[in-house]
Amino acid sequence: MKKILFTTAKDHCLIKGVGLGTILGWIWPSKSLGKYLKSGSFLSFCGALPKCTEEMKQLKTKHPFPPAEDSSEQTSSQLDLATMVKKILSSQSLLLTTHKQCDGDGLGAQLALYHALKKMGKEVRVLCVDAVPKKYQFLQPEKHLETFEGPHRSIQPTDLALIFDTNDQRLVEPLFSQLLKTCKEVLFIDHHPLLNLGPLPTVNSWIDTSAASTGEMAFKIIKALNVELDRDIAEALYTSIAFDTQLFRFVKNSATSHLICAELMPHVHEPEEIHRHLFATHSIEKVAFLAKVLGDIEYHGEGRIAVLKLQAQDLLDHGMDMDDSRDIIDMIMNIQSLEGAALFREDNPDKYKLSLRSKGQLEVLAVAEAFGGGGHRFAAGAPMKGPYSELKTQVVDQLLKQLKSLPLDSTHANDTAKNGKK
Numbered sequence: 001m002k003k004i005l006f007t008t009a010k011d012h013c014l015i016k017g018v019g020l021g022t023i024l025g026w027i028w029p030s031k032s033l034g035k036y037l038k039s040g041s042f043l044s045f046c047g048a049l050p051k052c053t054e055e056m057k058q059l060k061t062k063h064p065f066p067p068a069e070d071s072s073e074q075t076s077s078q079l080d081l082a083t084m085v086k087k088i089l090s091s092q093s094l095l096l097t098t099h100k101q102c103d104g105d106g107l108g109a110q111l112a113l114y115h116a117l118k119k120m121g122k123e124v125r126v127l128c129v130d131a132v133p134k135k136y137q138f139l140q141p142e143k144h145l146e147t148f149e150g151p152h153r154s155i156q157p158t159d160l161a162l163i164f165d166t167n168d169q170r171l172v173e174p175l176f177s178q179l180l181k182t183c184k185e186v187l188f189i190d191h192h193p194l195l196n197l198g199p200l201p202t203v204n205s206w207i208d209t210s211a212a213s214t215g216e217m218a219f220k221i222i223k224a225l226n227v228e229l230d231r232d233i234a235e236a237l238y239t240s241i242a243f244d245t246q247l248f249r250f251v252k253n254s255a256t257s258h259l260i261c262a263e264l265m266p267h268v269h270e271p272e273e274i275h276r277h278l279f280a281t282h283s284i285e286k287v288a289f290l291a292k293v294l295g296d297i298e299y300h301g302e303g304r305i306a307v308l309k310l311q312a313q314d315l316l317d318h319g320m321d322m323d324d325s326r327d328i329i330d331m332i333m334n335i336q337s338l339e340g341a342a343l344f345r346e347d348n349p350d351k352y353k354l355s356l357r358s359k360g361q362l363e364v365l366a367v368a369e370a371f372g373g374g375g376h377r378f379a380a381g382a383p384m385k386g387p388y389s390e391l392k393t394q395v396v397d398q399l400l401k402q403l404k405s406l407p408l409d410s411t412h413a414n415d416t417a418k419n420g421k422k
């Protein structure tokens with residue numbers, strides 16, 4: 001990248017004659033800036049203007065600006081890792097949490113760091129927003145964490161709160177507001193792209209979109225803290241990485257997930273048991289439910305887009321909870337001809353949770369953002385309100401529009417056609 005165009009929001013701080021907006025500028029929707037985000041070149045930044053001047057000065061000394069073309073992802077994330085580790089070292093009391101309806105990644109990452117910090121003699125607690133799904137029982141959450149929605153000790157003044165696996169504070173409410181009041185600093189440790197439309201993470205948060213899981217980031221922190229791995233730490237980290245990469249299917253074209261797990265393996269008691277806990281969780285009722293709903297998949301764009309709706313009543317009739325519906329869209333993505341899929345989960349009449357997936361060509365994040373949601377480039381979601389047929393038409397239209405912008409040669413439908421000829 002040779003030229004970058006930045007805009008400025010307000011004239012608060014200057015780096016090489018460029019306004020603060022420069023730093024914020026790379027957040028806004030732009031393909032080229034998106035690359036910067038992906039390269040992880042600018043990772044430490046701010047949301048609060050007055051506080052940011054000092055941060056920007058620090059950033060300047062840490063990062064060449066603009067970053068050298070050849071600056072590797074590893075180097076830039078290490079720099080931010082160093083800041084994070086310093087902050088952890090200088091904190092005596094810490095609170096760890098993750099987004100609502102936590103998944104294996106956020107849960108595993110926070111539990112791993114919890115075990116590591118305990119070993120270091122820090123005062124540390126894990127406080128999830130809401131209940132941990134049943135399938136994570138093997139990590140013994142009831143022994144190590146409390147839930148904000150459930151009975152919990154009051155939140156005492158704390159040096160540092162760390163939030164894993166999201167940089168969207170709305171997904172941590174109402175806990176987030178409490179943390180702001182009681183903790184000296186509240187930071188995000190996350191691998192999701194920043195929201196184009198929505199709140200920014202707090203100053204000094206560590207966002208590394210090149211990481212395939214936040215477990216990967218937690219591992220780097222634990223190594224940098226010089227804490228020796230043990231079974232508790234390793235199994236929590238392995239859960240995080242195995243879950244978010246879906247057993248190494250989604251590794252962001254990097255060997256990092258494999259390399260970390262190779263190092264964890266001597267401490268993991270039975271990895272296959274963890275795989276079963278995470279992925280072999282279908283009940284007989286769930287399979288019956290799948291048999292019913294999979295027949296209703298609608299295809300658009302010559303079999304390249306799939307749409308599925310899960311009805312609240314159906315979920316209820318089959319004794320399913322919210323977590324049970326999560327892997328259905330990933331299952332659908334195993335259909336060879338697909339580029340993308342949309343799943344509408346009805347939570348209340350005319351209220352849906354939209355999930356979007358892509359195989360890596362179709363940019364579904366933009367579609368999710370168009371409806372007020374967020375996520376990753378190729379796995380995103382949004383809350384939606386309105387009659388299903390209208391919502392579906394809107395989403396399908398957006399996906400087809402995205403599909404049209406792809407060169408046909410690059411699509412999986414073409415692969416299918418080629419394979420069929422053999």
Ligand SMILES: [Mn+2]
Pocket residue numbers: 105106165191212213214244
């Ligand atoms: Mn994650």
